[in-house]
Amino acid sequence: MASESTSPSDFIRALVARDIETGKHAGRVVTRFPPEPNGYLHIGHAKSICLNFGIAEEHPGGICHLRFDDTNPSKENVEYVQSIQDDVRWLGFDWKDRMFYASDYFEALYRYAVGLIEKGLAYVDSLSPDEIRAYRGTLTEPGKDSPFRSRSPEENLDLFTRMRAGEFPDGAQVLRAKIDMSSPNINLRDPILYRIRHVAHHRTGSAWCIYPTYDYAHPLSDAIEGITHSICTLEFEDHRPLYDWVLEQVVGPDHPQQIEFARLNLSHTVMSKRKLLELVEHKHVNGWDDPRLPTLKGLRRRGYTPQAIRAFCEHIGVAKRDAVVEMALLEHFIREDLNRRTPRVMAVLRPLRVVLENYPEDRTEELEAVNNPEDAAMGNRHVPFSRVLYIEHDDFRENPPKKFFRLSPGQEVRLRYAYIIKCVGVVKDERTGEVVELRCTYDPTTRSGAQEGRKVKGTVHWVSASHAIPAEVRLYDSLLRDDQTKEDDQRDWQASLNPKSLERLTSCLVEPSLAGASPGGRYQFERQGYFCVDPDSAAGPLVFNRTVPLRDSWAKIQKAQGDH
Ligand code: ATP
Numbered sequence: 001m002a003s004e005s006t007s008p009s010d011f012i013r014a015l016v017a018r019d020i021e022t023g024k025h026a027g028r029v030v031t032r033f034p035p036e037p038n039g040y041l042h043i044g045h046a047k048s049i050c051l052n053f054g055i056a057e058e059h060p061g062g063i064c065h066l067r068f069d070d071t072n073p074s075k076e077n078v079e080y081v082q083s084i085q086d087d088v089r090w091l092g093f094d095w096k097d098r099m100f101y102a103s104d105y106f107e108a109l110y111r112y113a114v115g116l117i118e119k120g121l122a123y124v125d126s127l128s129p130d131e132i133r134a135y136r137g138t139l140t141e142p143g144k145d146s147p148f149r150s151r152s153p154e155e156n157l158d159l160f161t162r163m164r165a166g167e168f169p170d171g172a173q174v175l176r177a178k179i180d181m182s183s184p185n186i187n188l189r190d191p192i193l194y195r196i197r198h199v200a201h202h203r204t205g206s207a208w209c210i211y212p213t214y215d216y217a218h219p220l221s222d223a224i225e226g227i228t229h230s231i232c233t234l235e236f237e238d239h240r241p242l243y244d245w246v247l248e249q250v251v252g253p254d255h256p257q258q259i260e261f262a263r264l265n266l267s268h269t270v271m272s273k274r275k276l277l278e279l280v281e282h283k284h285v286n287g288w289d290d291p292r293l294p295t296l297k298g299l300r301r302r303g304y305t306p307q308a309i310r311a312f313c314e315h316i317g318v319a320k321r322d323a324v325v326e327m328a329l330l331e332h333f334i335r336e337d338l339n340r341r342t343p344r345v346m347a348v349l350r351p352l353r354v355v356l357e358n359y360p361e362d363r364t365e366e367l368e369a370v371n372n373p374e375d376a377a378m379g380n381r382h383v384p385f386s387r388v389l390y391i392e393h394d395d396f397r398e399n400p401p402k403k404f405f406r407l408s409p410g411q412e413v414r415l416r417y418a419y420i421i422k423c424v425g426v427v428k429d430e431r432t433g434e435v436v437e438l439r440c441t442y443d444p445t446t447r448s449g450a451q452e453g454r455k456v457k458g459t460v461h462w463v464s465a466s467h468a469i470p471a472e473v474r475l476y477d478s479l480l481r482d483d484q485t486k487e488d489d490q491r492d493w494q495a496s497l498n499p500k501s502l503e504r505l506t507s508c509l510v511e512p513s514l515a516g517a518s519p520g521g522r523y524q525f526e527r528q529g530y531f532c533v534d535p536d537s538a539a540g541p542l543v544f545n546r547t548v549p550l551r552d553s554w555a556k557i558q559k560a561q562g563d564h
């Protein structure tokens, strides 16, 4: 008997499993990811991608389409179409030969509209946009029938044909479904199916001057493609009766099913396309791939791996209720992934010069360093050691507080993979009083790996002055200062941008093994965090982005919550 029964992990998967069992849709599973090509994908889209492609992969013969929902010509363009494909592939999903455009269905959608008109289920309305709004009613008051609602199918057909032929200006006519102006669901109060827009489309050029609305085009695109489960976010829940109405009129009772789930909201960032576009256009960030953005391009440049993003999406799961996920949780997942895969290296971000007075001037030692304590297969490397070194400014205090186990006058510390050193003097800038150099001695009997003999409490990282490579390091902090969860209510949301979201350190020094590190390369800088080589490095000195610091604030949050 089978012993491993895996039960579906969420309500959508449960529903799909049940449909397969009952033979609905003939047991097929066909999903789709339907981005509108009017912006770059973000981590919220990743949730939808993982869900749609994930469910398809979980069932033999299951497929997931990539469909560009390009029914709104004014904001869409090919740059977005290309970047969306890149991003879905980067996440590791494959639509095979199933890439479609809603605009490919314009002719079919038009034919279906003609069919609705002929059946008396759609009419051309000549009210102005303002009048249409006024006639629609409110949540508490029913709408009113348009005086044009009783036009005959012949008259409607004639007008619709002339709309398509370009006889009318924008806004002069619309095609509406004839449903129920007094429905408690406003979406059913004769929704608009077609608008006149004399705008060229990035794929169909000037072939069309009428464009279908989302509510009309989406269900029919699903039906044309044979989608079985049309998964979308909760804001479309109230549109479902319309989705079903359109399909029942056009294709009959066997049609795709719309299923809604809660979108991903992340703390400390923005995810609406409008806001992301504003950030890019107003140059609050440096383009769509700015590592501070939650766009997939931004996360990728910052050093996120597709595996970490997928693990995060799997962990948060899908639910029916809106919630905000802490950014710290996403950071937790990238840290876990990078901990396993990245080599350790030493890099000093804010260098303080150290001279070992008793170490010979002309000597260099090659010390053995471990590449990844989590993975012995990653091996060892050699790190050069010499008389003049740099350590992190923070690792020295002239007047150390209690429990400061790093370097201070008269105290000892271990240099990672090297020796114990003692601070015997401090050189200061005469004018500013700032500490500019430490005079130290080393204890030759304490080399790491040999019998280390004595132990000291602190270990610090370092680089050898004559061997280190200069680098720039970009540190990132959250995009928004506070938790901006109600981002859409926030009028002046730009006021909450964190002015310290980017800090550039330009006099960093990294160990020589990083020479020639190529863009995209990921490392752990010992004691500091995970870093990734930025593409800007191609032009000159190495540039690193800090993906995430080592400290795991998610672990802390969990602890504070009592380890549930
Ligand atoms: P807009 O900002 O214009 O509302 P959108 O973010 O909904 O756009 P689409 O291109 O329509 O962008 O999204 C494609 C798919 O991704 C849709 O099915 C949408 O429901 C889903 N999606 C978008 N944002 C999120 C999110 N934050 N969480 C989960 N799914 C999302």
Ligand code: MG
Pocket: 036
């Ligand atoms: Mg949308």
